[in-house]
Amino acid sequence: MAAAAPPPPPTPAPSAPTGLPDSDSTPVGHPLFSRIRLATPLDVPNIQKLIHQMAIFEKLTHLFTATESDLASTLFKSPPFHSFTIFLLEVSSRPFEKDSNLHSQNFTPIERIINLDHSLIDPEAETFRNGINGDAVVAGFVLFFPNYSTFLGKPGFYVEDLFVRECYRRKGLGKMLLSAVASQAVNMGYGRVEWVVLDWNVNAIKFYEEMGANVLPEWRICRITGPALEAYRDAI
Amino acid sequence: MAAAAPPPPPTPAPSAPTGLPDSDSTPVGHPLFSRIRLATPLDVPNIQKLIHQMAIFEKLTHLFTATESDLASTLFKSPPFHSFTIFLLEVSSRPFEKDSNLHSQNFTPIERIINLDHSLIDPEAETFRNGINGDAVVAGFVLFFPNYSTFLGKPGFYVEDLFVRECYRRKGLGKMLLSAVASQAVNMGYGRVEWVVLDWNVNAIKFYEEMGANVLPEWRICRITGPALEAYRDAI
Numbered sequence: 001m002a003a004a005a006p007p008p009p010p011t012p013a014p015s016a017p018t019g020l021p022d023s024d025s026t027p028v029g030h031p032l033f034s035r036i037r038l039a040t041p042l043d044v045p046n047i048q049k050l051i052h053q054m055a056i057f058e059k060l061t062h063l064f065t066a067t068e069s070d071l072a073s074t075l076f077k078s079p080p081f082h083s084f085t086i087f088l089l090e091v092s093s094r095p096f097e098k099d100s101n102l103h104s105q106n107f108t109p110i111e112r113i114i115n116l117d118h119s120l121i122d123p124e125a126e127t128f129r130n131g132i133n134g135d136a137v138v139a140g141f142v143l144f145f146p147n148y149s150t151f152l153g154k155p156g157f158y159v160e161d162l163f164v165r166e167c168y169r170r171k172g173l174g175k176m177l178l179s180a181v182a183s184q185a186v187n188m189g190y191g192r193v194e195w196v197v198l199d200w201n202v203n204a205i206k207f208y209e210e211m212g213a214n215v216l217p218e219w220r221i222c223r224i225t226g227p228a229l230e231a232y233r234d235a236i
Numbered sequence: 237m238a239a240a241a242p243p244p245p246p247t248p249a250p251s252a253p254t255g256l257p258d259s260d261s262t263p264v265g266h267p268l269f270s271r272i273r274l275a276t277p278l279d280v281p282n283i284q285k286l287i288h289q290m291a292i293f294e295k296l297t298h299l300f301t302a303t304e305s306d307l308a309s310t311l312f313k314s315p316p317f318h319s320f321t322i323f324l325l326e327v328s329s330r331p332f333e334k335d336s337n338l339h340s341q342n343f344t345p346i347e348r349i350i351n352l353d354h355s356l357i358d359p360e361a362e363t364f365r366n367g368i369n370g371d372a373v374v375a376g377f378v379l380f381f382p383n384y385s386t387f388l389g390k391p392g393f394y395v396e397d398l399f400v401r402e403c404y405r406r407k408g409l410g411k412m413l414l415s416a417v418a419s420q421a422v423n424m425g426y427g428r429v430e431w432v433v434l435d436w437n438v439n440a441i442k443f444y445e446e447m448g449a450n451v452l453p454e455w456r457i458c459r460i461t462g463p464a465l466e467a468y469r470d471a472i
Contacts, residue, residue, distance in 0.1 A: 051386045066389025074390050082319065084384045084391070110472055145384060148320045150287045150397050153302025154310050155320070156461075158394070161386050182460055182468035193465060196455040205456075212464030216457040219432040220441075224418055225392075228448030229429060232418035236346055 030116040033095050034173060036180050037102050037109040039086035039141065044072045046128055046138040047086065054163045080106045081188065084145045087180055089164065089173060092136035110180055114171050122167050140164035142177040149191055156192030157185045178211060196221065266352040269331050270409060272416050273338050273345040275322035275377065280308045282364055282374040283322065290399045316342045317424065320381045323416055325400065325409060328372035346416055350407050358403050376400035378413040385427055392428030393421045414447060432457065 039047060048068045055064035075084050090096070091114075102109050122128075128137040140163050147158040159181055164174050182193050197204050197215065205215055224232075275283060284304045291300035311320050326332070327350075338345050358364075364373040376399050383394040395417055400410050418429050433440050433451065441451055460468075 055387060060387065063387045066385075066387060070389025071386075074384070078314075078318065082314070083382065143384065143386060145382070146319065147383075147394065148310070148379065148381060148396055149302075150307075150379060151291060151296065151299045151302060153306025158383065160384055176472070179468060179472045182465060183470075183472045186465060186469045191465070192459055192461040194457060194459045197458050198454050199456050200454065205458075208458050211460065212467060213458040213460045214464075216459060218434050218436065219457050220435050221430060221452040221455050222433050222441075222444045222449040223428055223430045223452060224447065224449045225428040228450075229418060229422060229427070231448060232415060233422045234419075236412070236415045236419045 030119045032114040032116055033092045034114055035090045035096050035109050035111045036087050038080050038107050039088040041072055041076050043088055044068050050141050050163055087142045089140040089177055090130050090136050091139045139168040144181050152191040154191045156190045157181055159195035266355045268350040268352055269328045271326045271332050271345050271347045272323050274316050274343050275324040277308055277312050279324055280304050286377050286399055323378045325376040325413055326366050326372050327375045375404040380417050388427040390427045392426045393417055395431035
């Protein structure tokens with residue numbers, strides 16, 4: 001797809017992400033341990049299923065053709081952040097075990113604890129096991145890549161997709177994913193983070209504006225694809 | 237800037253690009269020899285001046301801060317087409333000399349002859365000399381980079397900027413630059429070429445639609461930049 005999936009609407013304070021536990025913030029109630037890490041080729045089956053769910057959510061399954069093979073052969077060809085990059089969101093009812101394999105030079109996984117009022121039942125838990133960490137499951141992802149501003153003379157990040165599975169929405173996890181991209185952009189000295197939103201999705205627009213985004217009213221996306229693009233094969 | 241500069245309006249047939257000369261199409265009248273090649277770091281001074289002209293054209297000079305140093309340090313860090321890529325448009329009243337340095341493994345320069353009805357005076361010719369080929373000058377550029385469609389499971393190209401200097405507009409050169417990007421996309425097996433246009437720029441929209449593009453009415457660009465982006469430095 002061409003755009004970030006609409007995120008969950010703003011979430012009330014009680015279920016917003018909290019910091020790592022310390023003496024002042026011991027998890028209470030029903031803690032949901034969450035982690036953002038760089039995706040690897042091993043994650044392609046879960047990524048493909050997440051994209052399919054996003055297509056269903058957007059009523060755009062007729063445009064969805066990506067196979068696991070397509071994704072595996074086109075993602076992960078460059079070091080993270082230099083081309084297409086995926087942050088995967090995992091959640092678990094138990095703390096994540098330390099996994100030194102996930103601590104690359106490029107990115108240190110981000111962990112947060114969400115304190116839920118009620119225990120959460122994930123009807124698709126078996127489908128989205130992460131295969132690494134006990135009961136941990138994959139709950140969402142964000143795919144982004146560098147773009148460039150000639151006016152600033154420096155790169156930025158473009159967020160192509162942002163998706164959180166339904167039962168994990170409205171808990172601050174979408175905000176956590178987008179914040180991770182924005183934070184990475186600042187760390188790299190980049191000038192912008194951009195994405196697109198549907199003009200009728202007022203909840204998403206409000207959510208993004210609260211995160212500091214401006215919605216640019218005048219620009220429209222132009223796209224050449226399919227047979228219209230194929231026509232350029234021998235055009236020049 | 238965030239978007240392709242509006243191109244020249246559609247050009248009437250007599251001044252559209254023609255093929256390379258052969259027995260049936262000997263240049264007549266006032267031939268303008270044009271060439272599209274990959275930009276190199278040596279082109280940064282001309283590129284910076286072109287971007288500045290684009291900012292003036294768009295009445296956005298207050299957003300223009302890019303120095304030659306900014307551009308030189310952020311462009312050309314990856315092989316062409318894998319990251320930020322610039323096609324430079326050069327024109328000359330004489331045929332371009334063959335330059336084997338320009339024939340890389342990645343891209344063979346594209347040459348076309350435009351048959352003009354009148355001789356053309358470029359008031360900025362001295363400013364935009366290409367430094368290689370006699371009277372050849374730099375007339376425009378297109379900057380693009382890979383983007384990604386998760387629905388297609390493959391990359392595309394996003395065109396950030398398309399600009400032709402004023403005295404060279406309405407001659408099919410903007411179409412030639414955009415066609416070169418579309419053709420490159422097809423050659424690489426990519427699925428889309430995308431860019432943005434201002435909704436009030438009806439000439440540009442007509443031009444793009446005639447090139448096979450669809451304008452997507454519902455999507456809006458969201459952007460976090462400046463202090464709002466800086467706020468994410470320690471946010472996660």
